[in-house]
Amino acid sequence: MVVILLGMIAIFFGIRKRKLHKLREKFFEQNGGVFIKQKLKAPGNGRGGYGVVYKGILPDASVVAIKKSKLVDAAQTKQFINEVMILTQVIQRNVVKLLGCCLEEEAPLLVYEFISNNTLFHHIHHRAGGMGWLSWNNRLRVALEVAGALAYLHSETIMPIIHRDVKSTNILLNDNYTAKIVDFGASRLVPLDHDQVTTLVQGTLGYLDPEYFYTSQLTDKSDVYSFGVVLAELVTRQKPLCAKRTEEEKNLATYFVKAVKENRLFEIVEPRVLREGTLDQLQGIGDLIKRCLNLHGNDRPTMKDVAIELEGLKKFKNIHPWGQQQTHEESRSLILEVEQGDVTLIPYNTNESESSSGSTNIIFQENKPR
Structure with missing residues (x-):
């Protein structure tokens, strides 16, 4: 009886194990x-x-x-x-x-x-998240890290990889505020003998490359456009789409490019960026973002070029953008006025047409007696 009982138990567990194995194979x-x-x-x-x-x-x-x-x-x-x-x-x-x-x-x-420190979107758009560490230098560093990673995906893997959903919510930060790109579910491998692939349009509104949207032709320049929107977020601290903004300003990419073309960049950058960045850096980043957001992919830089330019901007000496002519007290007073809204910044070009170098002069117009 004991032997029979043990045999029945063994058969029961054997059948159960086989069922579990088949279920796992099915899954x-x-x-x-x-x-x-x-x-x-x-x-x-x-x-x-x-x-x-x-x-x-x-x-x-x-x-x-x-x-x-x-x-x-x-x-x-x-x-x-x-x-x-x-x-x-x-x-x-x-x-x-x-x-x-x-x-x-x-x-x-x-x-x-495990990446512990939330998304870049959280740090940009929620003041409690990013105010402490989100200095201009840190913004440049994070931008360079992401650009370097995308350049690696585009040109240094066995087969080129297009992320297809580059956005600030897909960039996480670790304890040291090092950037990590995540969410490759929509990404595409590009055959080595192709420079584009035809796909169903997929991405996030506000970041989506308009050329890809209209043609369904996905290229590495589609990631460049999306990254340009992330750069615009970092500089302005505004969301890519916002119903609360005016019709003209609703789409950040369109609004940013228009502002740069009209020499109004200094009106839309965040005050802290205006305070901490140099004039060369601000002009450089504005021009770079404008080129990334070009409607025609062929006119955008590659991610490798973007990374090289960001590395160059990082190396600029940290001199205050309003020049070396002012004393420390004059600069400090002017910064305070800019932050309090007492000074209007009116950028203009020395030439009537837009210069190729993007060089811009600044007029300081006082809005009230000092």
Whole structure:
């Protein structure tokens, strides 16, 4: 009787184990595991916003971020497969690390390094988030880190990668305020013999490249446009789209380009940027953003060129933008007046037409007696 009982228990657990194994195989196949295996073995291939992200603690006490798909369907599965395919061939300090994945559950899971310090969007647009550390130099540093990572994706991976959803909410910051690009579910690998791919339009309004929107032709210059919007956010501390702004100012990209063309850049940059940046830096960043936001992709710089220009702007000597002629007290007084709205900045060109160098002079007009 004991032997029979033990045998029945063994058979029961054996059947249960086989059922569990078949269920895991079903989920593995359903979540794209077979496809990933084939892709990773195929020659020429390296090793989103559609999930909920959890903070997880592993048995060794290390902290990770776990993304779980909200829904189980083919579109969700494709996004997760795509993210795995992209991140297994990327090793760059400013791109989030994919540590592993689990496809043997009903909803697939992706495991990343944990990035603790919220999004760049939070730090730009919520004063409690970013006021302390968001100096002009730190803004330049973060911009350079993101530009360098995108340049790496475009030109230094086995196959070029277009992120396709560059925005400030997809840039996280760690404890040291180092930038990390995340969410590669919408990204695309570009075959080496192509400079563009035709896709269904995907991205975020306010950041979306208008040329890509109208033609469905995705290129690396689409990321350049989106990054230009992020730069405009950093400089102005305004959101890409805002219904509360006037019709002319609703779209930040359009508003920024118009302001630069009309030599009104100094009217729209944030006071702290105006206070801490040099004149050369402000003119340089304004011109760079304008070129990134060009409606024609061929007229935009590459991300590598953008990174080089940002590196150059970082090296400018930190002299106050209003020149070396003023004394410290005069400069301090003028800064206070600018912040309090007592001085109007009226930029103008020395030539009637816009000069190729973008050189701009500033007139200080007092609005009330001193």
